[in-house]
Amino acid sequence: MAPSRHRGSRSVRTHPKSLKRKRDEDNDNVDELCKRVADLELRPATPPILFAELPLSQATQSGLSKSHFKTLTTIQSRAIPAALKSSDILGAAQTGSGKTLAFLIPVLENLYRRRWTEYDGLGALILSPTRELAIQIFEVLRKVGRNHTFSAGLVIGGKPLQEERERLGRMNILVATPGRMLQHMDQTAELEIGNLQMLVLDEADRIMDMGFQGTVDAIMEHLPKEQQTLLFSATQTKKVSDLARLSLREPEFVSAHEGAESATPSTLQQNYVVTPLPEKLDTLWSFIRANLKKKILVFLSSGKQVRFLYEALRHLQPGLPLLHLHGRQRQAARLDITTRFSSSKNACLLATDVAARGLDFPAVDWVVQVDCPEDADTYIHRVGRTARYEHKGRAVMFLDPSEEEGMLKALERKKVAIEKINVRQKKMQNTIKNQLQNMCFKDPELKYLGQKCFVSYVRSIHIQRDKDIFKIKELDLESYAASLGLPGTPNVRFVKGEDAKARKNAPRQLLEVSSGSEVDEDARRKDTAKPTVRTKYDRMFERRNQDVLADHYKKMIDDKEKLNGAESDGNHDHGTADADEDNDFLAVKRRFDAGDHALGQEASSSTGSDSTDSENTMSTKKPLRTTNSNPTPPVKKALHLSSNTEPLIIDSNRREKLLKSKKALLKYKGHGSHLHFDSEGLNPHEAEYYEREEEFRKKGLPEQQREVFLREERERAREADVRDKEVERRKRREKKEKRKGREREEDGHLELAGKEGVAVLAPYAEEEEEEEEEEEGGAEEGPVLAGNGAGREKRRKKWFEDASSGEEDDERGRERQGNSKAKRRKKGAEANLRGQEQEQVPQTVEELEAMAQGLLHTDTNGGFKESLVKRDGCGGGVVTARQAVLATRRALGGIMDAKPKLGIGAFIEKQR
Numbered sequence: 001m002a003p004s005r006h007r008g009s010r011s012v013r014t015h016p017k018s019l020k021r022k023r024d025e026d027n028d029n030v031d032e033l034c035k036r037v038a039d040l041e042l043r044p045a046t047p048p049i050l051f052a053e054l055p056l057s058q059a060t061q062s063g064l065s066k067s068h069f070k071t072l073t074t075i076q077s078r079a080i081p082a083a084l085k086s087s088d089i090l091g092a093a094q095t096g097s098g099k100t101l102a103f104l105i106p107v108l109e110n111l112y113r114r115r116w117t118e119y120d121g122l123g124a125l126i127l128s129p130t131r132e133l134a135i136q137i138f139e140v141l142r143k144v145g146r147n148h149t150f151s152a153g154l155v156i157g158g159k160p161l162q163e164e165r166e167r168l169g170r171m172n173i174l175v176a177t178p179g180r181m182l183q184h185m186d187q188t189a190e191l192e193i194g195n196l197q198m199l200v201l202d203e204a205d206r207i208m209d210m211g212f213q214g215t216v217d218a219i220m221e222h223l224p225k226e227q228q229t230l231l232f233s234a235t236q237t238k239k240v241s242d243l244a245r246l247s248l249r250e251p252e253f254v255s256a257h258e259g260a261e262s263a264t265p266s267t268l269q270q271n272y273v274v275t276p277l278p279e280k281l282d283t284l285w286s287f288i289r290a291n292l293k294k295k296i297l298v299f300l301s302s303g304k305q306v307r308f309l310y311e312a313l314r315h316l317q318p319g320l321p322l323l324h325l326h327g328r329q330r331q332a333a334r335l336d337i338t339t340r341f342s343s344s345k346n347a348c349l350l351a352t353d354v355a356a357r358g359l360d361f362p363a364v365d366w367v368v369q370v371d372c373p374e375d376a377d378t379y380i381h382r383v384g385r386t387a388r389y390e391h392k393g394r395a396v397m398f399l400d401p402s403e404e405e406g407m408l409k410a411l412e413r414k415k416v417a418i419e420k421i422n423v424r425q426k427k428m429q430n431t432i433k434n435q436l437q438n439m440c441f442k443d444p445e446l447k448y449l450g451q452k453c454f455v456s457y458v459r460s461i462h463i464q465r466d467k468d469i470f471k472i473k474e475l476d477l478e479s480y481a482a483s484l485g486l487p488g489t490p491n492v493r494f495v496k497g498e499d500a501k502a503r504k505n506a507p508r509q510l511l512e513v514s515s516g517s518e519v520d521e522d523a524r525r526k527d528t529a530k531p532t533v534r535t536k537y538d539r540m541f542e543r544r545n546q547d548v549l550a551d552h553y554k555k556m557i558d559d560k561e562k563l564n565g566a567e568s569d570g571n572h573d574h575g576t577a578d579a580d581e582d583n584d585f586l587a588v589k590r591r592f593d594a595g596d597h598a599l600g601q602e603a604s605s606s607t608g609s610d611s612t613d614s615e616n617t618m619s620t621k622k623p624l625r626t627t628n629s630n631p632t633p634p635v636k637k638a639l640h641l642s643s644n645t646e647p648l649i650i651d652s653n654r655r656e657k658l659l660k661s662k663k664a665l666l667k668y669k670g671h672g673s674h675l676h677f678d679s680e681g682l683n684p685h686e687a688e689y690y691e692r693e694e695e696f697r698k699k700g701l702p703e704q705q706r707e708v709f710l711r712e713e714r715e716r717a718r719e720a721d722v723r724d725k726e727v728e729r730r731k732r733r734e735k736k737e738k739r740k741g742r743e744r745e746e747d748g749h750l751e752l753a754g755k756e757g758v759a760v761l762a763p764y765a766e767e768e769e770e771e772e773e774e775e776e777g778g779a780e781e782g783p784v785l786a787g788n789g790a791g792r793e794k795r796r797k798k799w800f801e802d803a804s805s806g807e808e809d810d811e812r813g814r815e816r817q818g819n820s821k822a823k824r825r826k827k828g829a830e831a832n833l834r835g836q837e838q839e840q841v842p843q844t845v846e847e848l849e850a851m852a853q854g855l856l857h858t859d860t861n862g863g864f865k866e867s868l869v870k871r872d873g874c875g876g877g878v879v880t881a882r883q884a885v886l887a888t889r890r891a892l893g894g895i896m897d898a899k900p901k902l903g904i905g906a907f908i909e910k911q912r
């Protein structure tokens with residue numbers, strides 16, 4: 001099978017012989033290539049230097065030279081020969097050393113030599129951990145593979161599934177993120193994956209690690225048993241368990257930096273500065289201000305930090321374009337930002353580790369790691385965004401004193417040479433702390449972002465695995481919160497939790513001592529921290545911790561009280577608005593709303609209270625929140641949580657506390673109903689297939705039920721599979737036939753553009769899309785025509801029974817309306833009629849006569865008479881059989897002369 005000509009390519013007339021000659025030439029070329037690859041050494045003593053030396057197809061060679069790739073990098077010269085020979089590869093090389101081409105070239109070549117066409121299904125699957133990287137790989141593939149005829153697709157989240165689904169069936173090469181790929185493997189019937197030849201994992205260690213574990217295992221279950229597997233990363237996994245998961249067959253370990261002194265590029269200068277956590281922002285600010293003409297990539301550990309810093313620095317206007325990138329942004333925004341940063345000369349991009357791996361931003365001057373990376377591998381990838389492919393670059397990491405020792409050891413183990421430097425105090429700008437505090441004070445949104453930033457930072461430290469580096473207890477969190485401009489240190493539950501646990505386990509005396517010392521410590525801090533000149537902000541910060549959730553909660557309760565009061569005054573809206581406003585920027589556990597409403601519907605019979613009581617309860621101004629200082633039990637209330645459970649009686653402080661916890665209330669609410677939404681998140685409906693446990697148990701042992709269920713499901717899936725495959729096969733057959741027809745036509749008339757017959761590899765090119773749509777429209781015409789056929793069937797009956805009515809109606813309608821729409825419709829109807837009747841065209845005079853006779857026989861209701869008379873232009877009156885036959889003969893004479901194949905419909909038209 002020679003590679004098929006791309007539909008979107010230009011075409012000119014060619015002689016069928018020259019096409020055949022071209023096909024023969026192609027076949028010869030492929031055979032020649034196969035021989036050269038077979039002769040290639042797996043580990044050549046003198047690795048190839050130029051791409052031209054490799055046994056690559058003409059299409060790849062020209063794609064490479066058009067993209068200005070001439071010489072191979074080290075990893076390419078080692079990995080490509082082995083991959084061409086179909087070995088499994090474990091490739092490791094420094095960042096920016098050209099690993100992408102090291103796997104893309106074998107993908108193109110191996111499929112080319114196997115004469116892969118669009119009818120062979122998916123030939124190669126390339127997985128990437130992030131969408132940005134997938135897009136980048138896809139772009140390189142388009143560039144290098146521009147002269148191949150494969151169809152390639154990009155499968156990443158952030159696009160409607162359906163849009164991707166429609167195209168997947170046609171793809172030979174897919175670049176995908178694991179999650180989205182699995183979704184398609186599970187749900188897209190058109191995806192033909194059983195023929196897969198190559199699987200590539202870029203940033204393999206990341207894809208194989210915990211985050212993607214389940215997804216990758218599930219993907220592997222969908223893949224055929226054997227295919228060539230290529231793994232690439234700057235920090236390669238060699239874990240036997242990982243390799244076993246991918247079923248690698250005696251992989252070739254190809255490393256370009258095994259003997260190198262450093263795991264990072266030699267053109268990269270790496271430093272770190274020790275900056276206590278509370279001073280990090282000031283240091284970053286000073287750094288940015290000192291490098292306004294540079295392109296800087298700043299790494300932070302979470303999206304919330306990125307958001308806050310971006311907003312805060314933007315307000316401070318550093319003097320260079322600021323951008324931010326994190327995983328929570330919409331795909332379009334992410335793309336826009338990466339493009340803008342790529343094309344800008346000087347800018348500062350604040351990013352999470354979503355930008356740490358693989359991204360090839362041109363000419364980044366500085367990589368700044370404000371937050372310590374989670375491990376040495378992440379460090380290597382982050383700094384790898386600069387100093388790419390023989391360019392120079394610089395990287396600096398900010399370390400808290402508590403992180404220094406652990407991180408340095410981790411880097412040493414990975415052969416990363418890093419040097420300590422100090423910040424020049426002269427160059428340090430004024431602290432931005434006061435400005436941030438000012439901004440947070442004025443702008444609650446910013447303060448809210450700051451609080452989230454703080455919590456997410458603390459959490460990120462808390463969950464780090466390497467406790468030699470990340471020691472949460474040694475961080476000065478209070479000062480850090482102040483440095484973010486926050487009026488207090490937000491409560492972080494898990495940090496408190498640790499304390500509580502420690503305190504619980506501590507001996508009583510120690511506890512007393514420590515609690516005493518804590519109080520002293522607090523008092524001492526208050527004394528020493530008192531500034532000499534007190535501004536309004538100082539006074540503000542001296543107030544009690546404003547953002548502790550309990551306080552905010554208190555405020556809400558107060559609001560609620562007000563609301564209750566206001567309600568009785570008939571001023572409901574005002575109170576609600578206040579409560580909502582606060583909700584916007586502080587996350588508080590909501591109070592149970594339904595309970596509040598139900599509080600008024602008091603008086604269950606069991607309590608014996610009457611309706612007057614309930615009104616009293618409703619209007620009582622007693623706060624729901626009770627403290628130990630208020631020992632009086634609350635007024636008795638009954639709360640109807642759900643229609644089919646007993647009301648909950650609130651008659652003690654403990655019971656009342658329940659109202660604060662949604663979770664605790666759950667057990668009084670009975671079974672909830674399980675709502676399902678359709679794939680667009682609309683149309684909630686009750687799930688029908690859940691049943692109560694008792695009913696389930698009645699049907700037999702769970703194991704047996706499971707067996708039966710699995711058997712049935714397997715059978716159902718098998719049948720569905722057969723059906724899907726049948727549909728798929730039919731579609732392909734139709735397509736093939738169509739294509740053959742087209743090719744036959746072209747063989748006769750057309751010539752290919754030049755002698756290349758090339759097409760752009762990109763499958764999303766608009767022209768192709770349009771063509772495809774047209775083609776699909778054509779294919780869909782089948783059933784549409786069948787539908788018309790049915791309609792025509794009806795019309796035909798009318799014609800025989802009451803030949804004129806339909807036509808007449810149309811005629812009258814046309815006259816009445818006189819508009820072009822009706823004309824068009826009429827034309828269409830006639831064309832349909834013509835088309836349909838062509839199938840039953842009487843071919844001989846005898847047949848026509850017989851038909852005329854038949855028509856006359858059906859003339860009991862006069863339909864034919866009228867129509868024939870009218871159409872024949874004979875005027876009114878009855879037509880005899882003889883006349884009809886004569887008219888038919890007359891007409892036939894004319895028709896047979898002009899268009900021997902036309903039928904009755906045409907005849908009618910001609911007569912008219």
Ligand SMILES: Nc1ncnc2c1ncn2[C@@H]1O[C@H](COP(=O)(O)OP(=O)(O)OP(=O)(O)O)[C@@H](O)[C@H]1O
Pocket residue numbers: 068069070071072073076093094095096097098099100101233234357358359360384388389
């Ligand atoms: N043979 C080559 N000749 C010239 N430039 C090349 C060659 N191969 C790759 N490059 C360029 O080197 C840069 C880095 O390549 P690539 O992104 O493939 O690196 P990488 O090893 O995958 O990096 P990372 O580990 O960060 O993913 C790219 O800009 C690419 O265009």
